[in-house]
Amino acid sequence: MKTSEFIAKKAVKNIEYVSFTWQTPSNIALVKYWGKTNPQIPKNASISFTLNNCHTITTIDFKRKHNAEIVSESDKSVAFNLFFEGKKKEEFKPKIAEFFKRIQAYCPYIFDYEMTIKSENSFPHSSGIASSASGLSAIAMCLMSLEKQLHSDLSEEFINKKASFLARLGSGSASRSIEGPLVVWGKHAAVEESSDLFGVKFPYKVAPVFNNYQDAILLVDKGEKQVSSTVGHNLMNNHPYADARFKDANENLEKMATILQKGDLKAFVSLVESEALTLHAMMMASSPYFILMKPNTLKIINKIWEYRAENDSNICFTLDAGANVHVLYPENEKKSVNTFIEKELAVFCQNKQYILDNAGLGAIEK
Ligand code: PMV
Numbered sequence: 001m002k003t004s005e006f007i008a009k010k011a012v013k014n015i016e017y018v019s020f021t022w023q024t025p026s027n028i029a030l031v032k033y034w035g036k037t038n039p040q041i042p043k044n045a046s047i048s049f050t051l052n053n054c055h056t057i058t059t060i061d062f063k064r065k066h067n068a069e070i071v072s073e074s075d076k077s078v079a080f081n082l083f084f085e086g087k088k089k090e091e092f093k094p095k096i097a098e099f100f101k102r103i104q105a106y107c108p109y110i111f112d113y114e115m116t117i118k119s120e121n122s123f124p125h126s127s128g129i130a131s132s133a134s135g136l137s138a139i140a141m142c143l144m145s146l147e148k149q150l151h152s153d154l155s156e157e158f159i160n161k162k163a164s165f166l167a168r169l170g171s172g173s174a175s176r177s178i179e180g181p182l183v184v185w186g187k188h189a190a191v192e193e194s195s196d197l198f199g200v201k202f203p204y205k206v207a208p209v210f211n212n213y214q215d216a217i218l219l220v221d222k223g224e225k226q227v228s229s230t231v232g233h234n235l236m237n238n239h240p241y242a243d244a245r246f247k248d249a250n251e252n253l254e255k256m257a258t259i260l261q262k263g264d265l266k267a268f269v270s271l272v273e274s275e276a277l278t279l280h281a282m283m284m285a286s287s288p289y290f291i292l293m294k295p296n297t298l299k300i301i302n303k304i305w306e307y308r309a310e311n312d313s314n315i316c317f318t319l320d321a322g323a324n325v326h327v328l329y330p331e332n333e334k335k336s337v338n339t340f341i342e343k344e345l346a347v348f349c350q351n352k353q354y355i356l357d358n359a360g361l362g363a364i365e366k
Pocket of ligand 1: 029031046132171172173174230233279320
């Protein structure tokens with residue numbers, strides 16, 4: 001699909017007031033996206049598990065502006081109020097205003113409405129869990145619900161594609177939060193229909209061992225990120241290892257596609273961990289360099305390796321752009337690994353906090 005196909009046509013209906021609520025999840029990448037060109041085009045393809053329990057619920061009330069028709073082109077602005085967990089949040093507005101600016105050409109109807117956005121996360125705010133993926137995908141789904149009412153002939157397939165396309169313009173990884181349980185974003189010859197513009201569901205049959213895969217998120221450091229992902233992505237420009245990394249990541253995506261279909265857990269474990277460490281190695285080798293792992297991140301990783309060796313387990317870890325550890329394991333190890341986490345890993349988390357999650361199916365209308 002071309003970018004121009006996402007430009008909404010003129011509305012066929014007038015709607016005065018309408019409200020939609022969507023729940024959309026966070027996701028965890030197995031093969032990571034790190035490095036992009038404008039406008040949010042990834043330097044390599046990535047694949048993630050969509051999560052289930054870590055999600056955002058967002059309601060948008062759309063109230064039609066009076067005299068919207070007579071506002072001149074130059075006076076146009078997007079009008080919205082923002083509430084997060086019941087409180088008005090002026091400090092979150094610039095990011096959302098920037099998002100609306102990036103998508104306005106594709107959703108010109110947003111100028112016709114005054115929007116009240118009410119949002120809450122299922123996970124603690126500033127837990128170090130990126131809320132941009134779930135937050136922006138939820139807004140994108142609410143906009144698509146409005147677009148569907150204004151146009152009435154949109155297919156579900158188009159709605160999901162365009163929601164992913166819009167969410168991507170806010171935060172790249174958000175494009176992978178519309179569907180599940182496995183989503184690929186970035187054009188890759190090994191994945192049919194894959195695109196740089198939006199995420200697609202992994203289109204091949206996955207081995208049963210990857211069904212309902214478990215992800216325990218260990219909250220090692222809940223502080224503000226030292227380096228925003230925007231800055232991090234930009235540091236991949238002029239990075240000495242960038243070209244090798246993008247090539248390696250695309251090769252890893254192809255390997256991962258085979259692993260998922262064959263059910264090769266040993267290969268899965270080593271590829272997922274290698275991807276996580278390579279992402280952090282890129283950060284350590286950039287200029288300026290930075291380290292997002294904390295001492296407890298490494299303690300947890302070593303404990304996981306010990307546990308895996310001693311129990312012939314297929315537990316593994318991955319990392320986002322932060323210190324928290326995502327512990328991944330097949331459903332048949334849930335009982336034993338959950339006990340291990342509670343007994344041996346929780347001590348390394350802030351206030352012993354962790355979240356048990358599993359692969360989910362994506363956006364749900366509420
Ligand atoms: O979506 P962004 O721009 O916040 O980038 C996220 C990048 C990683 O989480 C580190 C990797 C990924 O693919 O999700």
